[in-house]
Amino acid sequence: MRGRKALHRVRVTVRRSAVDYFRGGGSDWAALTVLLLTIPALSYATTRNPLIFAPEALVLPIVAGGLLLRPASLVALYTVAASALMVEAWVLGPYTDGAGRVTPGTILVVAAVGLSGLLIAQFRSRVGVPWRRGGTMLFDLRERIRVQSKLPPLPRGWHREMSLRPAGGQSFSGDFVVAARTGPARERLEIVLTDVSGKGMDAASRALLLSGAFGGLLGSLPPREFLPAANGYLLRQEWQEGFATSVHLVLDLNTGNYELYSAGHVPVMQLNSNTGRWEEKAPEGPLLGVYDGAEFEPLKGTLGRGDVLMLFTDGLVETADRDLSEGIDRLVGEADHYVSSGFAGAAWHLIEAVARDVNDDRALLLLTRS
Structure with missing residues (x-):
């Protein structure tokens, strides 16, 4: 009985948080959680088949984070992304070995996209209007x-x-x-x-x-x-x-x-x-x-x-x-x-x-x- 009540409270909390988020209020923990789980999944796919899943694929959750997350949450996302990029570089080996490696260009692209996302998030936070409601x-x-x-x-x-x-x-x-x-x-x-x-x-x-x-x-x-x-x-x-x-x-x-x-x-x-x-x-x-x-x-x-x-x-x-x-x-x-x-x-x-x-x-x- 207690287990059912606890499960019900969790469901209500998740549902309210999701509704509040998509209405433009509340925290961004749900989006942050999804993006944090996406990064290791992309990194794993990259280390398994770097010719199909390029290291640059990390820009996808970074772009989504710039649109969805607050600046403070972006710091956590970028930390995980940087760690994933270092793991990929270690697993795939030196970039001189050929295609599908983490190159200096890869690092520059991911860093530039991350900086752009941070600027967008800071502007959105200053205005106080979520991107979902601004337009x-x-x-x-x-x-x-x-x-x-x-x-x-x-x-x-x-x-x-x-x-x-x-x-x-x-x-x-x-x-x-x-x-x-x-x-x-x-x-x-x-x-x-x-x-x-x-x-x-x-x-x-x-x-x-x-x-x-x-x-x-x-x-x-x-x-x-x-x-x-x-x-x-x-x-x-x-x-x-x-x-x-x-x-x-x-x-x-x-x-x-x-x-x-x-x-x-x-x-x-x-x-x-x-x-x-x-x-x-x-x-x-x-x-x-x-x-x-x-x-x-x-x-x-x-x-x-x-x-x-x-x-x-x-x-x-x-x-x-x-x-x-x-x-x-x-x-x-x-x-x-x-x-x-x-x-x-x-x-x-x-x-x-x-x-x-x-x-x-x-x-x-x-x-x-x-």
Whole structure:
């Protein structure tokens, strides 16, 4: 009876340890045990038939250890591997006897792989994310950003679409959008397009933090107070490169009246259906995160039937060999081709047609009223 209880406790302990390990927590004793048993098995096979099982086969458990084990456990694994390599060299004899021997090159290969595994394990330990969950966590963060950046459904007569391209084809961008339907009857659409300083992954971590903060502020404050609150949040972070540009659109979906607030952002372009011409809307305001007490005055306008409002970031229109005005002219010239189609599917095509510098983040948002 006692033996059965003891066996049951062992089974429960092993099962819990295995579940905890594969969930990314707990100790790594199970993986260490398996790898420690693998090394003598490989060494035995090598001494029996070195032409099939080469001495370099020891890199296999070493690579697996670099992915699975903590740095402290790797020391034990490497000690056993080094001992196995010395046994192989003693059993197989001098490397001058021919193929299937432990050569200086074998030692260098095993040592180099071991060093690489140790560096990987130290980085993983410093980050605190197991390799089994690190990719999943990044994927989840990317999907959360995409969900948060989705524009809310609009009533009949309104069309919206957005396209965002991170620098270098990466998954994370320094440009982001937060949007929400606000007001007592959700009759108001608020959109904030922000461009964080830096490019690609350099700006992605700051953009991730800011998108969550801006999403919480949007709709919780009166529109006039949003950018001052966002500016104060950036200043409190005390980032070395912590400024950002932003444009805040507040649109009444019933009347088409809107207010634009800008924090050092590039102008917004509006297509007037009556004249067929694009008009530049450029409210004034300082960059976010530069100085405290910044004030942002709105620019008011109306989006009539057939009008189009186009918001974008500077990565789409400004490059080292092209100034801002030239880039905007090129953008509106391309946009004229989609007037007859109502700009359906135009955001993606406009970014592909206009953006020359793929090493900068690019974002484009279109809002039309029919």
